[in-house]
Each structure stands twice: as C-alpha cells, then as structure tokens.
Amino acid sequence: MKCSYACQSAEHAVARRQFLQGVAATAAGSVVGGLGLFANPAVSAALNNQQKRVVVFNMHGGLSQLESWDPKPGTDTGGPFRAIDTSVPGIKISELLPNIAKQMHHLCLVRGVNTKEDDHGKGAYLMTHGRRESPAADYPTLGAVCAKTLSSEDGGLPGHIIITPGGGGGRGNDSAYLGPKYSSIYLGNGNPPSHTVRPGKVTEPMDTVRNDFRRRVDQRFLNRRRTAVTDAYTYSYEQAIQLMKQREIFDVSKEPEKDHERYGKYDLGRHCLLARRLLEKGISFVQVSHSNYDTHNENFNFHIEQLGEFDRSFAAFVSDLASRGMLDSTLIVVLSEFGRTPNINLYYGRDHWSHAWSVVLAGSKIQRGIAYGKTNPRGTEVVDGQVDHANLFHTYLQASGVDSTDSFDIEGRDVPIADPASKMIKQILA
Amino acid sequence: MNAAPSAIPPGFDPKLAHVLTQYPTEFPVVSCRFDPKGRYVFCGMESSTIHRFSLADGKKVSFIGGHDSWVFSLAFSADGARFFSGGGDGQVTEWDTAADAPKPVRKIAAHQGWVRAMSVSSDGKILVTGGNDRAVRLWDVATGKPIRELSGHKNHVYSVSFHPNGKTLLSGDLLGAVNEWDLATGKLLGTFDAKALHTYEAGQAVDFGGVRGLCASSDGKLVAAGGLHKGTNPLGAVHEPLVLLFDAISRKQVKAQITEGITGGVIWRLCPVADGSVMGACGGSNGGLLFFWKADSEKPWHKFALPSLARDMDLHVDGLRVATAHHDKHVRITRLAAKAT
Numbered sequence: 042m043k044c045s046y047a048c049q050s051a052e053h054a055v056a057r058r059q060f061l062q063g064v065a066a067t068a069a070g071s072v073v074g075g076l077g078l079f080a081n082p083a084v085s086a087a088l089n090n091q092q093k094r095v096v097v098f099n100m101h102g103g104l105s106q107l108e109s110w111d112p113k114p115g116t117d118t119g120g121p122f123r124a125i126d127t128s129v130p131g132i133k134i135s136e137l138l139p140n141i142a143k144q145m146h147h148l149c150l151v152r153g154v155n156t157k158e159d160d161h162g163k164g165a166y167l168m169t170h171g172r173r174e175s176p177a178a179d180y181p182t183l184g185a186v187c188a189k190t191l192s193s194e195d196g197g198l199p200g201h202i203i204i205t206p207g208g209g210g211g212r213g214n215d216s217a218y219l220g221p222k223y224s225s226i227y228l229g230n231g232n233p234p235s236h237t238v239r240p241g242k243v244t245e246p247m248d249t250v251r252n253d254f255r256r257r258v259d260q261r262f263l264n265r266r267r268t269a270v271t272d273a274y275t276y277s278y279e280q281a282i283q284l285m286k287q288r289e290i291f292d293v294s295k296e297p298e299k300d301h302e303r304y305g306k307y308d309l310g311r312h313c314l315l316a317r318r319l320l321e322k323g324i325s326f327v328q329v330s331h332s333n334y335d336t337h338n339e340n341f342n343f344h345i346e347q348l349g350e351f352d353r354s355f356a357a358f359v360s361d362l363a364s365r366g367m368l369d370s371t372l373i374v375v376l377s378e379f380g381r382t383p384n385i386n387l388y389y390g391r392d393h394w395s396h397a398w399s400v401v402l403a404g405s406k407i408q409r410g411i412a413y414g415k416t417n418p419r420g421t422e423v424v425d426g427q428v429d430h431a432n433l434f435h436t437y438l439q440a441s442g443v444d445s446t447d448s449f450d451i452e453g454r455d456v457p458i459a460d461p462a463s464k465m466i467k468q469i470l471a
Numbered sequence: 472m473n474a475a476p477s478a479i480p481p482g483f484d485p486k487l488a489h490v491l492t493q494y495p496t497e498f499p500v501v502s503c504r505f506d507p508k509g510r511y512v513f514c515g516m517e518s519s520t521i522h523r524f525s526l527a528d529g530k531k532v533s534f535i536g537g538h539d540s541w542v543f544s545l546a547f548s549a550d551g552a553r554f555f556s557g558g559g560d561g562q563v564t565e566w567d568t569a570a571d572a573p574k575p576v577r578k579i580a581a582h583q584g585w586v587r588a589m590s591v592s593s594d595g596k597i598l599v600t601g602g603n604d605r606a607v608r609l610w611d612v613a614t615g616k617p618i619r620e621l622s623g624h625k626n627h628v629y630s631v632s633f634h635p636n637g638k639t640l641l642s643g644d645l646l647g648a649v650n651e652w653d654l655a656t657g658k659l660l661g662t663f664d665a666k667a668l669h670t671y672e673a674g675q676a677v678d679f680g681g682v683r684g685l686c687a688s689s690d691g692k693l694v695a696a697g698g699l700h701k702g703t704n705p706l707g708a709v710h711e712p713l714v715l716l717f718d719a720i721s722r723k724q725v726k727a728q729i730t731e732g733i734t735g736g737v738i739w740r741l742c743p744v745a746d747g748s749v750m751g752a753c754g755g756s757n758g759g760l761l762f763f764w765k766a767d768s769e770k771p772w773h774k775f776a777l778p779s780l781a782r783d784m785d786l787h788v789d790g791l792r793v794a795t796a797h798h799d800k801h802v803r804i805t806r807l808a809a810k811a812t
Binding site for chain 1: 498499517518519539540541543559560584585603627673674675676677678679705706707708754755756780798799
C-alpha cells in the first residue's frame with residue numbers, strides 16, 4: 042500500500058507517535074501560504090542568491106544588562122563600571138564593550154525586555170522557542186523554524202547548527218513537529234560534526250557499494266510503505282553523506298590567520314569565526330553559545346573576563362558581516378535566558394532578573410543604530426517599549442522575511458509559526 | 472606568624488575581641504583603612520564617595536568628586552597628612568586627610584581598568600599601585616609622577632605589599648603568582664608559587680580566586696598569601712578560605728593554613744598582629760570572620776565572628792583595633808582586647 046504523508050493511516054499515526062517519542066518527528070510540514078514555495082527547487086534556487094540567515098549568540102547563564110547594553114552608572118544598582126559613548130550619538134553602553142561600541146551603528150538595543158521568568162530552563166525555553174514551555178505541546182526552536190523556512194530544500198547541508206562551548210557533537214531534539222530534518226547539529230567546541238569521517242577500513246568503493254545497496258532496499262520499501270519516518274531515516278543517511286563530502290565547511294582552520302588573530306585566539310573567537318564561515322557557506326541558522334554568565338558571585342570580575350572575550354569576537358563578527366555585505370541578509374541576535382538583578386548581593390553578585398533586561402539585534406530588516414525601550418534610572422523595571430520573548434520571536438522571523446503570523450501545515454493541521462497571541466515589534470523593523 | 476613578635480600592646484588578646492563600635496555608611500562598604508595617626512577610619516563603598524569617620528566622635532565627612540567608579544583601595548602618606556584612593560575608573564586621587572571640606576588635591580591616570588591595590592613604602596616616598604591592566608606601578612608620593620612600571624603579571628594584579636626589608640615589593644595576581652621586585656632597579660627577583668589560590672573552572676569557563684591578601688611578617692622572614700581554594704562553583708560562591716605561608720628567602724611554601732569547618736568564604740586581607748600571628752579577614756556564606764594563625768600551625772588558633780560578611784580589614788596603629796568593611800552598610804571597629812569595665 043502506497044502511503045502519502047498525510048494518509049492518516051493507523052500505522053502511520055503509530056509510527057509517528059513513536060518517532061516523536063524516541064527518535065524524531067515527522068518531516069511532513071509545509072507552510073501554508075508563501076513558505077511552501079521552498080518546496081519548489083526552481084524557486085528555492087532563485088531565492089538562494091538572497092538567502093536570509095540568522096545567527097544567535099546565546100549568553101548562557103544570563104548576561105547582566107547593567108554590565109552590557111543598559112548601564113546605570115552612578116546609581117546604587119549600577120556597579121563599578123562606567124558607560125561609554127558609541128558610534129551612535131546619545132547611545133551609551135558599558136565600558137566593558139569598547140569594540141562593540143564602535144559597531145553600534147549596526148545594532149539595535151532592545152532595552153525593555155520583560156519575560157517574567159527567572160528560572161534558567163524555562164527562561165531558555167521561552168527565549169529560544171518564542172513561547173512559554175507547556176506540558177500540552179512542544180514547539181520547534183528558532184533554529185528549527187529558520188532551518189525550515191530559510192533553507193533551500195536541495196542544499197544538502199544542515200540548516201541548523203549550534204556551536205557549543207565544549208562537549209561532543211551530536212544531534213538535538215529541538216524541531217518538534219517540523220521533523221528531524223530541521224533538528225540542530227551540535228558542533229562541540231566548534232569541532233566538525235561527529236562521525237563524519239569514513240572509518241579507515243572502509244574504502245570509498247566499499248562505501249559506495251554499501252550506500253547503493255541501502256538505497257535500493259530503501260526504495261523497495263518506500264515503494265510500498267513510504268512514511269514520514271522512512272523519509273526521515275533516508276534523509277539522515279543522505280545528509281550524513283553530504284556532511285562527509287563537505288566536512289571542510291566546518292574546518293575553521295581554513296580561515297586566514299589574521300582573522301583568527303582579530304577574533305581572538307580563544308574558544309569564543311574561534312566559534313565566532315566558524316559562525317561567519319558557516320553563514321558564508323549558506324547555512325541558515327547558526328547559534329554560538331558563550332558560557333557562563335550566571336554570576337551570583339563576583340559578577341563584576343566574571344563579566345570583565347567573559348565580556349572581554351565577547352567584545353573582541355563579536356565586534357569583529359559584526360564588522361565583517363557589514364563589510365562583506367552580509368548584514369542585509371543576516372539577522373544577528375544576542376540573547377540570554379534572562380538578565381541579572383539590579384540589586385548587588387553580598388557576594389558582589391547579581392541574581393536572576395527577567396523583569397527588565399536587554400536583547401540586541403542587528404541586520405536584515407532591523408533598524409540600525411537605535412535603542413528601543415527604556416528602563417527606569419535604577420534599572421528595576423521597564424518604563425517604555427516593553428516587549429517579551431514572543432514579541433521578539435515574531436520580530437526575528439519578520440526581519441528575516443518570514444511571515445510570523447503564518448502557519449505550518451502539519452499533516453493538514455495549521456500550527457502557527459509564532460505565538461498567535463503576540464506580535465512583532467514594528468518599531469524596530471526598517 | 473613571625474618567630475619574633477613585635478611589642479605586644481597591653482591587653483592584647485584576640486580571644487576577648489569584641490565589636491567596639493560601628494559606623495553606618497550610605498552604601499555597602501568595599502574597602503577600609505585607618506590613617507597612620509589613628510584618628511580616622513576611611514572607607515570606599517559601592518559608590519564613588521569615600522567616607523571618613525572620626526574615631527573620637529564618629530563624625531562623618533564625605534569625600535566626593537574623586538572618582539567615576541567604586542573606590543577599591545586606600546593608602547596613606549607616611550605622615551598621614553595625605554591619602555590616596557584608587558578607583559574602578561583607573562584613577563588614583565590624592566586627598567588632604569583631615570580636610571573639613573575635602574576636594575581632590577591631585578588625580579593620576581594610573582591604570583587601564585580598576586586600581587585594585589595600593590600601598591605606600593615605609594619611608595613614605597613611593598606609592599605602589601596594582602591594577603587590572605596587569606601592571607604594577609611606582610609613583611613619587613611627593614609629586615605624583617611615575618617612577619617605574621613593573622611588568623610581568625599575566626593577569627589582574629590583586630594585591631601589593633612592601634617587604635619590611637625596605638628593598639623589595641610583593642605583588643599578587645589572579646593566577647596565584649606573587650612576584651618579588653627589587654625597588655631600586657625594578658627587576659623581578661623571583662616568584663612565590665601561590666597557584667593553589669587560583670581556580671580555572673572549565674565548565675563555567677572562568678578564572679577565579681587570586682592573591683587577595685598579601686603581607687610579610689614583621690621580621691620579614693615569612694610571606695603570607697591569602698584567598699580561596701576548592702572553588703568548585705565559582706559563579707555560585709562555593710569555595711573555602713586559604714592562606715599560604717612561604718619562607719621569604721627560599722620562596723618555598725612552608726604551610727597551607729586552612730579554616731576548618733568554614734565551607735564558604737574568601738580571605739580578603741591579611742595583617743601581621745603583635746603576638747606574631749597573621750590575622751585574616753574572611754567573608755562568604757559563613758559570614759564575616761577574623762582568623763588568627765600561628766606560623767607553626769595549619770589551623771587557626773582563634774576565630775572571631777563579625778556581625779556581617781567582611782570585605783576588607785585594617786589594623787589600627789595601636790595594634791588593638793581592627794576596622795572591617797561590611798556589605799550591610801557599616802564599617803566596624805573591633806577591639807582585640809577585653810571590654811572596658
């Protein structure tokens with residue numbers, strides 16, 4: 042029995058449920074409306090030239106807005122650091138970011154973020170999913186949505202890469218109903234994807250024969266029993282072959298030595314340079330994580346350390362994207378799970394604070410050189426331009442040319458791409 | 472800590488220590504020092520303002536306009552007429568110690584980043600500063616002019632201390648290096664290995680700890696470096712206090728002095744006291760404590776619990792009174808002797 046994706050057969054339904062639980066989800070989604078165009082190879086080829094990309098810098102643990110984007114010097118909450126002028130008159134940021142200050146004309150500071158969630162896990166979920174975590178439903182991450190909506194279907198490369206500060210590689214389980222095709226591939230400490238080197242004992246002809254045999258068996262099976270699961274299974278093998286062929290894309294050592302020097306010869310510098318390389322090679326979504334900002338103790342010492350690295354690497358990254366003409370097509374987001382308390386605790390630390398913090402955007406259709414939203418003089422609450430994770434999620438997508446009010450068609454069911462109860466931040470879109 | 476105690480003031484007995492008085496401040500206190508004549512206690516706060524309290528009557532005077540950041544360090548001229556404040560703005564500001572309406576006398580752009588530590592030589596001629604730019608700098612106290620820069624630290628300089636021999640200077644950094652410099656030539660004479668005071672926590676990707684307290688014994692035979700160890704969770708304040716004792720000549724570690732039963736804390740400053748002990752001020756999840764160690768023991772022979780977490784400490788010229796800086800917006804004076812009857 043030949044089975045279409047949306048056949049709703051009992052065996053398909055069971056298989057899909059199992060897949061969601063254990064391995065992955067259906068790859069059945071297409072987007073209602075304009076996004077479905079990506080399924081057409083001719084159209085996607087044309088769009089390739091103007092492909093939008095998204096890069097997220099995840100300041101893991103909760104970057105202090107007061108030591109970065111929204112300083113309050115001279116107040117009891119301001120800490121010891123001063124505010125400095127930037128390339129945009131009237132906008133000041135922390136003195137810990139002198140190189141980024143020179144790139145301010147490319148950036149948009151969103152200073153009125155209130156996400157009302159001070160828990161690490163829940164805060165991270167809502168910032169990367171655009172929705173509050175719920176036991177009733179799982180949603181794809183921004184990376185998975187971008188991979189689905191921004192990647193060409195025939196590119197062969199994964200559309201969703203996460204560069205982690207350490208650890209091994211692997212595959213994320215973060216695409217929910219969009220299917221495993223859009224799940225993240227982790228590059229542990231910026232190393233190429235795991236298991237992408239052919240074992241020495243397997244010669245190329247042997248590998249070719251092996252894959253040909255697998256394809257014949259797959260095809261025979263698919264002719265009778267094609268399901269989302271089998272498609273995902275087939276896709277994972279084909280993508281692995283592509284990754285093996287194009288492994289060099291992930292090799293940041295191919296970048297010029299002078300760029301390594303400019304970005305900084307430490308992990309984050311290398312990861313930012315790798316992000317540039319991946320975006321240039323056409324990968325739609327790249328996330329770089331910088332750890333760790335969860336500074337309950339000695340917040341100021343640790344922000345000197347961490348932001349010293351970030352300032353150099355991120356400024357070089359923004360400058361390069363601008364000079365290479367990539368900023369028009371690449372959205373940059375700097376986010377955390379939350380900010381940090383205005384109150385300075387007895388250990389010179391700051392604790393979790395989601396009620397008034399900052400996110401930074403740049404590129405694509407985001408206005409440049411602006412600060413949107415405002416906190417009060419002590420930084421304890423938002424007094425103008427308050428936004429939350431859902432507003433931001435809509436805005437990321439709208440800035441990247443995706444109609445965030447649209448829906449995915451998941452087996453005939455319309456699933457809103459972003460929280461339908463929320464909307465984009467029009468004021469920061471060009 | 473020294474084998475030859477200095478003159479012990481009458482009544483000196485840390486086991487009878489008690490808080491003599493406390494002065495409320497506008498902001499949590501970061502640093503504190505007595506002036507050399509013993510008339511005042513000064514404190515830097517989580518503010519650019521410095522407070523001066525008269526020990527005689529508690530009168531407070533604020534020193535405003537010296538900095539654009541917190542004041543992390545304080546040091547006095549030998550005669551006590553002038554003092555210097557070091558700020559997070561990289562400035563060293565000189566003041567008239569006893570002024571009724573104080574204004575900055577001189578400002579020196581001393582470091583890129585925080586001025587974390589300062590001291591004045593016993594002859595009163597040299598001011599030394601250590602900062603986040605990894606530099607140790609010597610300044611002419613009379614003119615404010617630079618004398619020499621001492622380069623060699625690989626990370627932030629946390630502490631400085633003149634050796635009582637009058638010829639050398641000690642400086643400690645975040646990575647646990649204690650450098651000894653020849654004052655006359657600026658030459659690096661050697662390094663005490665205090666790496667046990669530094670932690671690199673790979674999961675959190677942070678350098679943590681450092682030589683926060685640094686002093687030589689009164690007879691110059693020993694050098695003590697204090698800070699923390701067991702930093703299993705630097706971002707969460709999980710660490711224990713530690714003092715390392717070195718032979719001043721061989722620069723070999725002779726003792727690791729611990730604080731048994733104190734599971735959260737850091738030594739912020741060390742001072743030799745009259746009976747030859749080293750006194751350490753500790754702050755952390757165990758609260759504020761003063762510890763007293765003898766050179767021949769790993770464990771403190773006494774500890775005194777302060778009412779609040781301590782962040783800095785200084786010993787009065789009388790050898791009996793101790794000033795401590797507190798997060799709870801107080802500077803406290805503890806007396807290492809019995810209560811007056």
